Amino acid sequence: MEMDDQLEVTMSQSEETSSKRGLFEFENLAESQCESEPSTSGFLCKRTRMEYGLSKRVEVSLIRLPDYKISALRPPTPLQFYSEDESQSSSDSDTKHRESSDSDTPAGKKSKKKKNQTTDNMEHTPIIDSSAFAYTPQETTKTRPDLPEEEITVGLTVLARKKNLRWQRGQVVEVVTKEDGRLKYKVTFEEKGRSLVSGHHIAFEDTPKLEQVYVGARVVVNCQEDSIQYRAGILAELPSRKNRLRFLVFLDNHRPVYVGLTLFYLVARPLPDTTDDIQDDTHKRFMKQYIKDWPHPHLTQYKPGQHASVEFNGVQQRCKVEMLDCSLIMVVSECNQHKEWIHRGSLRLSHMPRFLELRRREAEAGEQ
Structure with missing residues (x-):
């Protein structure tokens, strides 16, 4: 039977009640009301209303929905960003994917050991996302703006x-010119x-x-919660909705901090190359790679409660x-309960050096 044809259903009753026969009539619903209750097949069903008590005949009209209305009823595909909530959703989707893969195995063959192994893998091998962080042209710049330099004068x-x-x-109490022309x-x-x-x-x-x-700018940060008030660093993020309109700065001791415009200079x-002023070689390599990858920094996806292996003092x-x-x-270190903020792409995370090394080898293989 064609879907667009009318479906006729005849309902019979006994002779004793034939005199009490009634008729069901269809009530035309508003379009918005119909759309709110689609059938699983993608068609709309019109409701009926009893007027006289008992039914003898029912007619159902099936109407095909336009494609754009069917698409509107489907749940949207979520976008992936780097905010806290979105990081959690990305991790959740990965968990669901792993669980669905396990569902193919008969329940009797699943063991606790396998579940523990899956949990350990989730703890120590998080997803590494390299999607674009910047979403406006201004945020992709890694070049110092061509603006006139401000003078450094005596008394400043x-x-x-x-x-x-x-x-x-x-x-500044004196400007000294060296023999090679450099100014001190x-x-x-x-x-x-x-x-x-x-x-x-x-x-x-x-x-x-x-x-x-700009990303890569050399700055000095007012560290209000630090015993050393001013520390140098490199600007790593410009304000956006992904970082709640703040600037991210990596200090020269590898510590990341979010600050407002009035807290750095x-x-x-x-x-x-602003990274040449960094004395720690490990952090210098990290910052060079970070600026090279921008606006596609590598960020791990974590959720609160997950475990990670982090380097403390070597x-x-x-x-x-x-x-x-x-x-x-x-x-939070399980050894001494030490708490610290670290970047989700930090080389102190045990898996990040391995990831970057694998990525380097793949790049070299592609060039050959």
């Missing part, structure tokens, strides 16, 4: 490097002391303008993920 209040990883507020700046610090520094070890104290910032004369330790904050996770 600046932030300058006093010792390794330590910057302090001071005042003598700075007197507010907390006593004096240093002769290069332009890439001086930062302007003024709040940066948005057109001056631009270095006056950065080196052509030793891998078993940790538990306690919180997520966009591109960062807070991990």
Whole structure:
């Protein structure tokens, strides 16, 4: 029988009740009301209303829905981003995929050992996502804007490097020109002391303008919760809905921090490759790779409660993920309960160096 044909159903009754026969009539429903209750076959069924009590004959009209209405009834496919909630949904989808794969195995053959192995794999081998983080042209830039340089003059209040990883507020008291033409700046610090520094070890104290910032910029951060108030770093994310409109900075000690525009300052004369000013070789390699991959950084997908192996002082330790904050996770060491925010693509995560090495080998094989 064709789907568009009318379906006729005849219902008979005994002779004793024939005198009480009634008739069912169809009530035309509003289109919106019909659409809210589609049948599993994709057709709409019209309801009936009893007027006289008993039925003798029922007619059902089947109407084919247009394709666009059928598509509208299907659940949308979720997009994948890097926010906390979306990271969790990505991990959930991976879990469901693994569970559905196991469902093909008879229940009697499933063992607890296999379930434990699956759990361990989920804990120590999370998904690594390399989807595009930036979604506007301005966010993809990794080049310093071609803007006029601000002058560094005598009497200017600046932030300058006093010792390794330590910057302090001071005042330029003299500009020195070396024999090779390089300029040096003598700075007197507010907390006593004096240093002769290069332009890439001086930062302007003024709040940066948005057109001056870019991924890879050399900056100095006001670390309000740190015993060392000012630390140098590299800008790693610009504000977007994926990071709740904040800037991500990697400090030179590999610590990632989210800050607002008023909490960091631009270095006056950065080196052509800003990573060359990083002294720690491991962190320097990480930042070079990060900037090279931008806007496709490699981020692991974690959920609170999962376990990870994280390096602390050169030793891998078993940790538990306690919180997520966009591109960062807070991990708690099971050894001493030490808490720390780390980046979801950090080389301190045990699987990240292996992933990057495998990726490097694949790239080399593709070039041959």
